[in-house]
Each structure stands twice: as C-alpha cells, then as structure tokens.
Amino acid sequence: MSRAFALCLGLAASHAASAAAPGLGGARIEFNRDVRPILSENCFACHGFDPKHREGGLRLDTFEGATEDRDGARGIIPGNPDKSDVWQRVISDDEDEMMPPQKSHKPRLDARQRNILKAWIEQGAHYQRHWSFEPLKREQVPVIPGVSHPIDRFIQKRLMEEKMVPSPAAEASTLIRRVSLDLTGLPPTPSEVDAFVDASAKGAEAAYGALVDRLLTSPHYGERWGRWWLDQARYADSNGYSIDAPRQIWKFRDWVVTALNADMPFDQFTIEQLAGDLLPKATQSQIIATGFHRNTQINQEGGIDKEQYRIDSIFDRVATTGSVWLGLSIGCAQCHDHKFDPIEQKEYYRLFAFFNNQEEPEMKVFDSSVDVKALTAEFNDIEKKLAALIKQRQAEVSDWEKETTAAFRAKLPAAVKKALRIPLAKRTLADHIAVFNVFTQPSDPLRILNDRHRELDALLHKGVTTMVLKELAKPRKTTVLIKGDFTRPADEVTPGTPAVLHALAAPSGRLPNRLDLAKWIVSPQNPLTARVIVNRVWQQYFGRGIVETENDFGSQGTLPSHPELLDWLASEFLAQKWSLKALHRLIVTSHTYRQSSVSRLDDAKRDPNNYLLARQSRLRLDAEIVRDVCLAASGLLSQKVGGPPVFPPIPDGVMSQGQVKRVWTVSKGADKYRRGLYTFVYRASPPPELTVFDAPEGFNSCTRRIRSNTPLQALTMLNDAGFFELAATLEKTIQKDGVAAAFKRCTARPPAPAELAILNGLDTLSAARALLNLDETITRE
C-alpha cells in the first residue's frame, strides 16, 4: 500500500468537484458541489461556525455572515467580486493580506478554485445548506437504452458523460467467488462453482438470481455482515487499558449475527441496540442488544478516579453513535463548538445526557428454551418442599448421628463435618442436604428433589453473563464540561438533539431518554442515517463509499461521487422497510457489481482510482476471511455458528506483550478451526494473525478497515504454524486429486497451463504452500 490512504481523500474531493464542474464558461455554480469544499478546507477554521475561533468577526458559512457590513467592509458583495473582500484577499500577493494566511500552512487557491469562487460571487453568491442535512431527494432513474437495473443506469449515465463504458461481466467462476465472499465471507466449493458455471451457460440471470437467494439465506451471511457491524460496535472480549481482564459479551455478538440472519429491519436493529432495555416488556434478547454500548473499555488500573473513566466511556458512546448512525464527527464538540459543522458544545452535552443515566450491569443469560418464569416458580416451590421434608425427617437425622462413630465421622467430606458441628436447628438447607446425602440412597425422594433443585440452580443462576445497559431510576445531573474536563462542570443541560437536524419528538411529562433518541435516529425525517448506512454497505462491495469519508458526512467530508444514486438507494432502503437483505440483493444484482475487475488501459488514465466504476475492484479480503478462506480450501473449516469465543493456536510470547500475561489455552478439536469471527480478542494483546491484516482491536468504532499490504503479512502466510497446518492438509488434496484441484479450491478457477507448469515444478507441500500464499487466494477479484 502506498500513501494512498492519506492522499486519496483529498484527491477524491477535488476529483468529485472537478468532474462535476468542468469548463466554467457560464456554467451554473452550485454552492454545495463547487464552492463549499473550497471554503470548508481553506476558510471555515477561522471564519466558520465556531465564534470562539472566528477571526475579524467574519463568518463565511452563511450568506448573512458573508455579506454583513462590518464597518464598511463586506466579505462578499453578491455579483461583484472586485468589491468583495474575500476575493481581493484571495488574489492578494501582500503577505499581510493574503488568504489563506501563511501561518495556516495552507497553499494558495489554485486557478480552478479561484475561477469557481469568482464565478460564484458573480452569479450572486447563492448558499445552500450542507448537502447531507437536506432531505432525501428521490430523482427519476435516468433512462439508458438497453439498461434496466437502476444502479447501472445511474452509474452508466455518468460514465457516458465522461465518454467511458462499463466493463464486460466477470467470468462465472470469478462471479460466484466474488458474491460468495461478499455475502457469506466463505469461498464456494468446487462443486458449487461447477454447478454455477453450468447453470450460467444455460441462463446467466436465472442462475445468478438463484445463487444470490441461496447465499442470502445461508447462516454464514449473518457471520460475514455481523463482523461488519461488530467493527462499528468496537466489539472485543476484554476490558482494555493496562489490566485488560477478559469479559463476557459474546451473547451480543451472537445477537448481531442472529438479527442479521433474520433480516431484522435496520430501524428495529438500531432501537434494540441503543435502547432495548427501555422497550415495553423488554425481552432478554432486546436487553442483550444493549451490549452495543457496553463495548467500551474499562480501566482497572490502581489509583484511578473511576468517574474520569466512566465519563470517557460516555464520550466514546456519543462519538460512536455520531459516526455509526449519523456519519458526523460529533466528538469534536466535546471540547469546543464544532469548527466545521453546526454543532454547539452545549448540544454535544445534550446528546451526552442521554448516555449519562445508566447503570452498567452484567445480565445472566439463559438459553432461549429456558422458561425463566416457570422455572423460578418451580425452584422456589422445590425449596419450600425440601425445607418441609427436612423438618419432617429430623428424627431420622438425629438417630443416624447417634449411631455414627468418631472414626466414621473423621472420614466424611469437609462440608459434612462442618454441618455436623452445627446444632440441628441452626443448619442451613445446604448443610442439611450435605448430611442427607451421606446416609440416604440416590433414589430417596429427598435426593431426587434435591437433584432437580441443583439443576434449576445451574440453569437459573449460573448461566452465561453478558454486559448490558440499565436506566437509572433517578437521572444523573449532566453539565457542559469545559474543554471536556470532568473536573470542570459548567451549565447544566437536559437530553436533546442538535438543532441543525430534524426535531426530537418530545415526550410529555418526562425528559427524553435513549429510546426517544433511538427513534429520532431512525425517523424517516432523518436525512443522515439511511444515507450513511447505504453508503457503508456500498463501500464493502466496491472498496469505497459513494461518499468516500464514510464516517464524515459533515462539511469536512468528501462529496458523494454519485449524489443522485446515493439518495435513490437511501430512499429505496426506506421503501423496503429498512431491509438490509433487500439492499444487498439490489446491489449485487447490478451489472456495476457483476462486471470484471480487470484494469483497462483506456480508463486507467482517465479514472485511475476507479471513482466512476467502469470496472469492479480487486479487494484484499478482511483479516478473518483471509484465514477462513484458507481453512475452507484445506477442508478443515468448522461451520459451527455462534457460541463462546475460541482460542486457535497463536505464536508463543504473544500474550506477554501487555502488563498482565493472559492465559491462552488452545481450543481442542473442531474449535481450532472456527471462523475468525469467533477468535477471542484481547484488546491489549490481540491475535497477531488478525491485526497484521488490519483487523480492528476494538478501541473505538471502526467504520472502514485499512487494507495494508506488508512483509509481516507475508511472514504470517508463509510461516505461521496455523497456516502451515492448513497447507499440509491442502497437500493431501494435491496428492489425491492433483494440483489443479487444489488450485481451484483456492481460486475457484482452473489454472492456466503456465500456472500449472510452475506448480508442477514443486513438491506437493511447496505447491500447497504457494497456493495459500497467492495474492489471488486472499483477494476478492
């Protein structure tokens, strides 16, 4: 990977703007598309929304501010650039005058930027609200002869404008591997490939439709897209900071997988995670869902002020809610009014107030088949019966005690000896039972009753726990914290949402709570959430969102490359009642998705980074899937879904990286070969095989993974004992069925003669190792 990560965002912005506004001769300037990026990047830090950092009293983010008369000077005079201060300062070469000033370290505006600015002022300096705060606009799908899929029509309209053409469809074997990996995170088996290739030859559309249906109903769909969501939920299995003790919250992970497999509508999915505990008659499952915001770290270091770290976890919850659902960097307003987006510090703390009223308990979780209410009643009833029976049979006990010798008693278990020292009348239920167990038969009615008592006790009281949220009866007081410092409280605030967005439906007679916030987030009036989620799904399929800054839809983010398509997809998502599966089907059935990813020389120059999607992109697989694919190729993959995290082999010494050396007992049997989703992740010493491929460590919400490409990845694939075991297993396939069969297990295609020749020049083990190490094996093409 090159520095593309750092640079491409800037390129994206300029690309989108330049492609949209080419020659300026008389063209209509659009504020959001053309001007705002220039002002936001160069001016708003000192002439924006935040009054504390406003220079010279001039604000350029509103028409009123820009045109205000300030002692005779006006930043902008609509229609007259020559008399507008802003324009004069931009073109000035005087060091004291020029804008942006030298101390800002920003380059001067280039010719294109200047032309836009000047033309805009000439045309009347019309402002628009920031695009993402405007309501969704469902435009007519463009008509392109011979093209029926709405996505393709939007994409190809734009390509036609640039005189470009889409790529041909990918080959059937490429396509089945691509869509299987994208929808389930697992490669197709060789027989699935053969069947699909045959069926495609007979009827490509029908075969593909059936394939997509099958994949969307696979239980592995929830695993693959569950991981996508868990990244955003900053899920991991330990407390973080220096002590990093293990925690139990995998029930939340399983909740996510189950909800996605059931295609729970995204609005309900949201409400249950943010406020499931506040729903009327909340079910156990809805309370488990609130684990979303328990995935914050807990500092267990000695000498800390616990309140400081409680507040830190709330900062994280506010920031995560902002970036995951609203695509806004709300966290910036923690210390000061947001410099670029219209969010005041006070509004930040009103959001904070929603998350400041919780206890953070652990909840016992029972298998869904357990009828807790009925069993609790039975448990209490049995306890009473036991007590009564014991009372009835006290004479039996005293008789037996009289008969026992000291020598006999000395050999009894400690618990019984202890019970016998206590006078009969003062013994607890447990004491009595201990004694009865010595002198009665297993078939004794009391023993049978006690067996059931013990079973119910385990079922009801010793289950798995999971971390959840619970609303406090009496809310904590929330104040603005000066500079985000919890020792410096200022004005008191009540829960509320930012004024720039749609209004919160205020409940009567009480303050709004998390449930109101969750409903506000998924309100059809919210212009952000549907756009943000659709964009983040799109990003998984094409390697980049329609809005490239997937967690910043604010004014510092990049503009959408295809704004009409984004809005159409978002409104379709709502029309399909927030069904993620419908959204996936819509995207993967487009030609845009199904086209070849091979680079073409004709568009490599025009659109080298493929913003316009004249082809698909080759994408290196996510960390967990890199291993899943190798597990599947070797045939060792365990298909088990859900359950406690597992401990596959890891290199020696990994667990001593942090302050406390944690135990890592390697799982036995099939649990060694579970999907990467189930690997236990300690935040302070995460499995190197995952982090080396950019898996997040759960410190904060991750809305897009980096795709790096490093020598340490090569060392992992070549030498890691776990991967070597998979190669040794794949070798058996080579010995049995030949190297071509093994090649197909890795890539879903037969090898070309030249490729086969290279592999045949190796011994079988080396060939197997080479196959697992191919770029193609760990890439979705």
Place this chain on the structure above:
Amino acid sequence: MNAMNLPHEQTRRYFLSRCGVGMGTMALSHLLAREDALTPRKTHFPARAKSVIFLFMAGGPSQLDMFVRKPELQKHDGRPIPESFTKGKRFAFMDSSHRNDLLASRFSFHQHGHSGAWVNDLLPHTASIVDELTFVHTCKTDLFNHAPAKFFMNTGSGIFGRPSMGAWITYGLGSECDNLPGFVVLQSGPRGPRGGAVLWSSGVLPTSYQGVPLRNSGDPIVNLSSPQGIDAAEQRRVVDAVRALNTQRLTNTGDAEITTRINAYEMAFRMQTSAPELMDLSGESRATLELYGIRDARETTFARNCLLARRLVERGVRFVQLYDTNWDHHGGPTENLEKHLPLKCTDIDRPCAALVKDLKSRGLLDDTIVVWGGEFGRTPMGEVRESTGRNHHIDAFTMWFAGGGFKPGTHYGETDEFGFGAVENPVHVHDIHATLLNQLGLDHQKLSVRSQGLDFRLTGVDPAKVVRGLLA
C-alpha cells in the same frame, strides 16, 4: 529500495511487448507512481538527525532520586508540602495511599562534568557522560495513570487508536532499511509495559508503520522462522513460485497492488536472514560487550537491547523504542525506592552510557537522537505503604536527550524549591514531540493525516512549540 524494482521491470516488459509503447508507458507510469509505504521520503526541511532511540523507563522514574537535587526537600523531610503547591491538583491513589508529606531523597548526589550536572551515586556511568546530555527538568504531561500517560507520551493523546511517535516518523520519512521494519520495539524487565501493543500502534495510519516488537523468546519477529522442517532453499522455491504466479496475475489484472505484495514477499524473505543476523551478537568484540555490561549475549537484558538498538540504527532503522519495566516505585514490597530503584539504576546505568559512547565512537551520534524518560515522574511527597516510595507526578519530571543536534552538556528548565512544578521553561510532551520531529526535518504542523474529517497530528490541536533552547 533498489532490490525491489524487479516486478516493475517485468510489468514494464509486459506492457511494452503486449500493448505497444505509447499505452505501455502510460500504464507503467501509473504503476510506478505507487511507491512502497516505506520508501524514503523528502523531509519538510533539511534534517539534523535520521533516527531515534527512545529509552522508555516504564512506570515513571523518580527524577528526585536520580537527577534533581533539592536541598529544601532534604530539609523538610516528613513535613507537609505547603497547600499552595497542591491546591486543585489531582493525583493517582487519592483515595488510598496518596499523602502530602515531603520525602527527602535517601541517595547522595554529586556534580559531574563541565556542565556540573547533579547525578546520584547509583549512576556512575551516566555521570561520566553528562557533558554529552541535554537534561530537561521541567517536562510536563496531562495524565497521571500509567496506561493513558504512556499513550500520551507515545501518541500525544490519552485516547486509544492514535498513531504512535515511531509510526508517525516512519510515515513521514519512510525507512532507509530494506530488510528490517522501520519501527522496532524492544522490551526488558519483569513484564510487558502497561497498555501493550497499543503503545506501538499505527492507529489511523496503515499497519506498514506499526512498531514491530523484537521478541525475547522464540522468533525475534512473530513467524520469522520458516515452518519446522523447511530449509532456506525450499522456502526460496516457494517464494519464487509465489512471485512467478503473482506476476502472471499482475499481467492478467493490471492491479498494482500485486506489485506491492510481490515486494512484501521479497522483503519478508530477506528479513528471515537479516533479523537473525541482527540478533546474533557473536560478531561484536569483547570490548563492546564489556562496554555495555553484557555478560551473556543470550540474556534478554536492557544492556543487550541497547546494543541491539545501535545495531538497528546502524542498519538504517528509523525508530527504535526500548521499554524497561518496573520503574513504578510507590513503596510497595516489589517496587520501592530503597531496594528497587538502586537495582533499576544498576540495570540501566552502564548500558545507557555505553550506547551514547558507542554511537559517538562510530560516528552515529550526530544522526541519532537518544531519548531517556518515562510516562511521567514522581512526586516530592512520599506515599504511605510498606516502605518508601513516591506517587505519579505530571507537573515536572526529567528526561534527557543526546545526539541528533541537541545541545550537549545542558540542563534546561527550573523547578521550584521542592521540584514540584516548573518556575521557568516548562516543556510539555507536545513540545518534546515537536522538537524531535523538527530535528528529523519534519514540521509538526504539516505532518498530518486526515481521518474522520479531521487532520490528526502527533502534537494535537493545542499550540506546541519546538524548544529551541535544547538545540545546538
């Protein structure tokens, strides 16, 4: 990275032969434009130094028992510090062992060198090189618990997920070494540092810039050795086959990312030889081993890590960080000032001095900045525990710097009579970061990466300054 252009060559040949010169040249320039993540890059202005060795005393070394002598503190032993010092201040362990009674140092100090630096008698070797060192006695940080303060010293922020200094510097400068990682971490002491792998994380930067720990047991780098039973020739055959097959895929898809992967496999293979060679100290002279105080080269001591640090910068590695743990001398049974501070001083004294001398004698000190310090210092007040100790202190603590254009034989910053706070020239952690970057030719305001709509910098958003007074 000369050895890495082979695949480019092959791609070029492909395009030239199959696509005609005009189009081929175009595609080639596109492929070549994608430089490797660690390719050396231009600095913002001429650099004074090329690499950094950061000797991190994890836990917070007691400046008042090592480098700061305060007669008033000695005089007022056991008496409470005036409230004017501590009013409104927060400390660790406020609810248990924290106390406000001053604690005189139990150690004796002498002045050394032309610079007249005070050094306690437990550090004779460090005392012998004080004229090479730049002491800063007014270092200041924001956070007083270990893990958050360590993040702060390393990443300029107490929040998780930010890139560490080593990652920033490797991102800014690339690496001059083509067979070892650009950012290497070494550890000594009884346990890992609090915070773990986050301390050398690349945060929002690509993982190419992440610190790579050279481990004390097993392979020096995770998965460095070929699998059991695979010899170098066999490994080479696999790597060659992978390269040949990947090259075919590159010609079929035109995806430049494959070029990067081919290069990554070549570097990985080179690392398999170069990392063991690095770790093998048998070529070092007896005199060198003695200089560092290394008795057994297989023992994973701070001394051995100092020698490895020299070998790393010698090979062009950009940033080397040594963590030495057990510097948290609160006064508990396992970490106190009477017994454990002297032990720690003995552990590090000779190796620190040896590193500076060795770098100098090999002409490497000019280009290398050596940094010594911890995440914070310790209070002038004592704690009430089993034995003698001090609490975490963030208002004024000591770090020293050597080489790389720092002004030798200097002490900078004045503290009050008890050494509680700065009275002159406070130096915030962000100022230290700005100064280090400056010496490496990087402008801390320009070295940024955009994420979540913000330009992240090592030095954060509050103003930070290059401390000119520290520089030659």
